Amino acid sequence: MARVVIDPITRIEGHLKIEVEVQNGKVTNAWSSSTLFRGIEIMLQGRDPRDAYLFSQRACGVCTYIHGLASIRSVDSALQTKVPDNGRLIRNLLHGAQYIHDHPVHFYALHALDWVDIVSALKADPKQTADLAAKVSPNSPKSGVNDFKAVQARLKKFVESGQLGPFANGYWGHPAYKLPPAANLMAVAHYLECLRQQARTARLMAIFGGKNPHPQSLVVGGVTCATDLTPDRIAEFKFLWQETMDFVKNVYIPDVLAVASFYKDWGKIGKTKNFLAYGDFPMGPKEPDSFLFPRGAIFNGNLKAVEPLDLTQITEQIKHSWYEGDAKGLNPANGETKPKFDKYDTAARYSWMKAPRYKNEPMEVGPLARVLIAYAKGVPAVKENVDFVLKKLAIPADALFSTLGRVAARAVETVVIGDAMGTMLGQLVENIKKGDLNICDDRTWDQLPAEGMGAGLNDVPRGALGHWINVKDKKIANYQMVVPSTWNIGPRDAADKMGPLEQALIGTPVADPKRPIEILRTVHAYDPCIACGVHVIDAESNEVYKFEVV
């Protein structure tokens, strides 16, 4: 039996360490440890609630915007603001812009090198690559023989320079790489293409958000981009959205399917069975009923029974985390925990993350959870896209509960959300045509209530995200965040049950413990984003929260 420690895990946001036990070439035990603590919630105590979104948005610069949105929604719900329809639409469009940027970047920049052997691309025949591209992604631009020749020549020159930069010491030539050289060359070309496309796509958020990352146009009650509701700005948005969706549909989706077809065995690896989604994208004023992706929970992989969510059943448990307090766990509304670093000890405490549980069970959140819940509830756009993927790959539905399923679900929802952005933009145009230019609650800060408790529940690229706030005398009396990667990447709980990632790692094959690429595949499929997962609140109150969910 070998213990393998991977620290740092790279190609993620944040600081993560994974330790596994390997027996007979398979993972038999796993520990996920988050290694950075910043304490954003402590800083928020006593501050102006309007400022909370600017602070909490800095929880993460990869999943930028989304903590800002969750925070603003929590204050909106606490102070019962009335966000006008244009406010809802622009917030949705910014959120959608984040999704259609973030998911392709994850696939190419963060995940692809686990499946694609860059060095093998040097051996490819560009003609064969062009033939392959014509078959799998016929509408993809820059797919001629000369295009692939140029990419290969550039790669060759780079390798021959001897300065391999970020690609030095990669796991090139590892037996777990299955793509033929021609496919590797196609993927390398698209990896480079995505690096450029993402910079253009990021402009979407900047149009209504002022900049990306960390946009700055939200305010309590709405948004601020009053001078951007003009035909030229909307046309610019529409053009960039269309360009991005062309990339998504003509390059990203075909690549996911092409790569997946070589790695179908990963439909049996990385299994979990419980899923939770808060749901998101209000397509009308009623929430959560109008959500594009519905709210709910699935237990034991049972797609026939999606349970409604009871938020009082969420607890955060700290038996294995570097915190003091009640090991059994408390609801985020009345948690009281304090950081206390001890040594790293997998038998005791080993992470800065807490272990969130729903009805005391570990729950996976994120693209797979959202897509499964929407699929089980029969959401037409999701059903259509999931069935297309299953048919194309000739795999059964239960192959979705896996590492492969996570990659596919991310691609599916990129299309569904991207398409819905067209509807949102159309609604915005209709409102402006009617002369409705309202973007924010009319009341100024002085006219809003001084007290209230609220929650902002969102489903963001990496999963269910909740911010809870208690406002007293126009100041923050209490602030709490329970974030997606804490659900997925957190450690064991009070009953020593593993977190979703730890569970998913069990059974993962490891051909060479010194080059554990297979482990990275399952870890990266969760798109871990760690900076936000580690936080703590120093709550003094024991009062039970009453909040309106927005």
Add this chain to the structure above:
Amino acid sequence: MSEGNGLVERLKQKGISRRDFMKYCTTLTATMGLSSIYVSKVAAALANAPRPPVVWLALAECTGCAESALRTMYPWIDTLVLDIISLDYHETIMAPSGEAAEKSLHDCVTKNAGKFILIVDGAVPTGDNGNFGTVAGKTMLETVKEIAPKAMAVISIGTCASYGGLPAAAPNPTQAKSVSEVTGIKTLNIPGCPPNPINLVGTIVNFLLFGKLPTLDDKGRPLFAYGQLIHDQCPRRGHFEAGEFVTNFNSEEARKGFCLYQVGCKGPDTYNNCPLVKFNDGTSWPVQAGHPCIGCSEPNFWDKCTPFYKSS
């Protein structure tokens, strides 16, 4: 200019014309406040320089600075990483993990002692002996103290690395400090939350062009980017002078693009080039999006500039 066998050739192979190349050199030169006679020199510097080794350490950060760097368009990020610099360690994009990643770091630092550029994002947690942040079993405090003295120059990117930033906001739960404070090394600071990537690229080009880092102000910031107040460059300045202010975000004044001073704009206290170069290829900047500047490139802005919506 001499085209040599360097960058211009490499760009040509990728279908980037000499004209495109000169365009981004012009943009960079303008950003750096250099006269246009330098355009050809910028191009030559980019084209002929060897790729300087760069190590990027991520400490107590949110990765926003790395994401921002990824948004560079003049040049594109792939050009920057494959053709201009040699990015030997950057956890967010590098292929290897764990021991293999550690090897990349130590290979670079050993081979290029005194010759590599160190870029750091994130503050350094110093409380509880640095245990609030560890990578590869070492505290961030230990790592930065070990690596920084071996670098030719240390660039702190973002307000956290430059001045402590968000992690150091009161009550500073992890006793986070700037890179300069913990290493005793005078760092070149590119603050902002996150900073515009053009300011990082401008700094690198300055280095390749003149063989030295750009001129800095007393807070360690390159003058070419942080030499003027936002207020003095703001397109809404006329409204300030005319006494035309926004007091409600859902108002006619907001739709007319009046001055945001009375809703808390920190432009009068903030040095940066946002109004000039804007973000994301000139798409916008916060004041254009109707939101007050929060002073994100100033030291201690999370405490000094808050509450953000209150006029100073």
